[in-house]
Amino acid sequence: MDYEKKYLQLLKEKYTTKAAVLTEIINLEAILHLPKGTEHFVSDLHGEYGAFQHILRTGSGAIKEKINELFGENLTPEKRNQLAMLVYYPEEVMKQETLDEEFFKDNLEKMILLTRYCGKKYSRSKVRKALPEKYAYILEELLTEIKKEASEQKNGYCQAIVEKIICLGQAEDLIIGLGKTISRLVVDQLHVVGDIYDRGPAPDKIMDALKMLPAVDIQWGNHDINWMGAVAGSPLSMINVVRICARYDNLEILEESYGINLRPLLEYATGQFTPTENFAPKNNPDHGELTVHEADTLNCLQQACAVLQFKLEDALIARRPEFQLDQRRVLAQLDFSQQTYTFADKKYQLTDFPWSHFDENQPNLLNAEEEKILQQLLKAFQHSPRLKQHTDFLMDKGGMYLCYNENLLLHGCIPLHENGDFKALHLKEKSYAGKELLDFYEEQVRTAYKIPTETQNFATDLLWYLWCGECSSLFGKLAMTTFERYYVDDTTCQIEEKNAYYRLRNEEKVATDILRCFGLASSGHIINGHTPVKEKRGEDPVKAHGKVLVIDGGFAKSYQEKTGIAGYTLVFNSFGLQLVSHLAFTSVAEVVKASQDVLSTRRLVEEVPHRLLIKETNIGKKLQADKEQLERLFDRWGELS
Known part of the structure; x- marks a missing residue:
């Protein structure tokens, strides 16, 4: 045939x-x-919706650059700033302006010219799709005909259209639509290199915003995998999600945004535990100071979650010897008679450890009340329509890594030995390393998500391994010492040793070998998140002579004291790569009032020898x-x- x-x-x-x-x-x-469309890379957003929205609306400064290029000779810096703010936040700016005919005529013309300028490297069809639907025909006419210098007849034609728009009361709505169009045109593809969830207050709003974008992909982060694991049926992932939300004063995301009923767990926690120092919650800057009652409730909730987590974790490690996590069976290292804990052959006294909540002969045994609470809670997670929509989107648009335009995007690391060889994990009678390991992980994540009622199968258990396993590309450390941080005062046993990758990624040969393993050219780059770059201590996000770019700069407010900035974004346009570092975002009102972008620096990482075309992508x-x-x-x- x-x-x-x-x-x-x-x-x-x-x-x-x-x-x-x-x-x-x-x-x-x-x-x-x-010309190649502009790619925009963000990472480790951690629920900081306000900062994320500002980055999307500004294109990490790309819109301001376009305004300067187009109007630099004709508008003062102040006027250019005002126009930029109108593009970013049209509704907020117009509330402060006198909305008369002069305002609308002046700004509509500028925004139409700017739309035309931002769309000039795209086909007319692509620009048309970016226009607000109800004004598409009119705007196509204006974009075609309006120019800085045009004949009197053409000017009259365009002016008549604009005047009629104003007369019909549509100018305000059109300005809002044009602002969104311009923001869309300066970014062709958004890459989210992991960790949308945890710490910050509004990951759900970030997910809603991502769903509205025409071209977006997501590389799963370790915090994302926890939320996906909860919906996929892992009670261990689920209770870890609740514990982290309690630690960061972020229960609203569970109760209000996703409609998850925490009441049975809260009643159990406050009835069974009393506040202790090591479980004091982190203050959420978006919520103000906690009351004593609120802090105590979150404290007790963390303790309850920790007990359930360590019981579930011990049972999982016991049934999965192939995960090689026996050294993390912390409950097996307890001496109930002496009330001590053995770590690396050394005994430690535990601080405020709830011994009475564990059976000495079978410490991972859940009692009837705990079993019931976990079952109720897992059902609530899995029956939250909005959470299911968001994790479905993570599955649809996400993966363990992405090879795109000769760049390798992955959240954490490629597990390596100290000599640079790929570190292997032996599972199901086969060893996996490098690309094969990440492909295997992704296959198992998708398998687990398809069978959410099976809570102890291999694939679902592997979701937890991805959170804390030694050979997990999302974790990248020898061990997660949550137990030690909570109960052992000696900080020497709380250290989490990083995988050799985080040292070796400074070497160009190692980076090139990894790229080759994924079938990419040596001219490509590895783009990571996961580990906040401590810029204020002199750490450079550009490593291995530009082969590796680490773009976790601390969007989460809890990291910013360490990083000294408030996040990185990476921009890859037809001329090359630029790294943008951001100052702390406070609020839309503050940005509009100051009439300034919250950018600190734009750094050219790599300039291409010729302008890249779509045929090369x-x-x-x-x-x-x-x-x-x-x-x-x-x-x-x-x-x-």
Whole structure:
């Protein structure tokens, strides 16, 4: 059978005339020669919706650059700032302005010119899709005809359209729509390199915003995998999610945003535990100071979650010897008679450890009340429609890593030995390392998500391994010492030793070997999040002579004291790579009042020798393949029935 002929016959059903095929071939050829779209990389957003929205609205300063390029000679810096704020936050700015005909005429013209300028490297079809739907036809006319210098007739034509828009009371709505269009045009693809969840107050709002974007991908982070694990049926992942929310005064995300009933767990926690120093919650800057009652409740809730977590964890490690986590069976290292804990052959006295909550002979045994609470809570997580929508989106748009335009995007690390060899994990009678290991992890994550009622199967248990396992690419440390941080006052046993990757990624050869393992060119880059770059201590986010870029700069407020900044973003346009570091975002009101972007520096990481075109990208390769298929259809048109 001529399979190509059969395929071309199916393709012919879409393009019903030879002229239509020819038109599409020419269209694709033209698109391939357009400049590459701008990629925008963010990482470790940790629920900081306000800062994330500001980055999206400003394009990490790209919009301001376009305004300066277009209007630099004709507008003062103050006027350019005012225009930028109108693009970013049109509704907020217009509340402070006198909205008369002069304001609308002046700003509509500028925003239409700016839209035209930002869209000039795209096809008309792509720009049309970015326009607010109700004004698309009118705006296409204006974008085509309006110019800084035009004939009197054309100016009159454009002015008549603008005046009618104002007269009909649509100018305010149009300015809002144009602001969104401009923000969309300066960023062609958004890459989120992990950790949307935990610490900050509004990961749900970030997820809602991501769902509205036309082109986005997500590389799962260790905190994301916990939330996905909860919906996939892991009670251990679930109780860890609750514990972290309690630690960071962030129960609202569970109770109000996702409608998860914590009452049975809260009643158990406050009835069974009393506040202790090591479980004092972190103050959430968005909530103000905690009352004594609130702090005590969160303290007790953390303790209850910790007890349940360590019981579940001990049982999981016992049933999964292949995970090689026996050294983390902390409950097996307890001496009930002496009330001590053994770590690395040394005995420690535990501080405020709740001995009465553990059975000496079977410390991981859950009592009837604990079993009931866990079952009720897991059901609440799995029956939250909004949470399910968000984790479905993480599954649909996400993965363990992404190879895109010769760059390798992954949240944490590639586990390595000290000599730079790939570290292997032996599971299911096979050893996995490097790319194969991450592919195996992703396959198991997707398997677990498909069987949410099976709470102790291999794939679901592996979700927990990804949170804290020695060979997890999302964790990247020898061990997670949560137990020691809570109950042992000696800090020497609280240290979490990092995988060799975090030292070796400074070496260009190691980075090149990793890229080659993933089938990427040595000219590419590894883009990481996960480990906050302590810039104020002199740490450089650019490593291995530019081969590795670490873009976790501390969006989460809890990290900013260590990093000295409030996050990085990476911009990859047709001219090269730029790293942008951000100052702390306070509020939209403060930004609008100051009329200044919250950017600190833009740093050129790499300039390409020639302007990159779409034909040199992942999308370009697909379009080239589509074009070649259409060319075969065109050549064989006459022989197809």
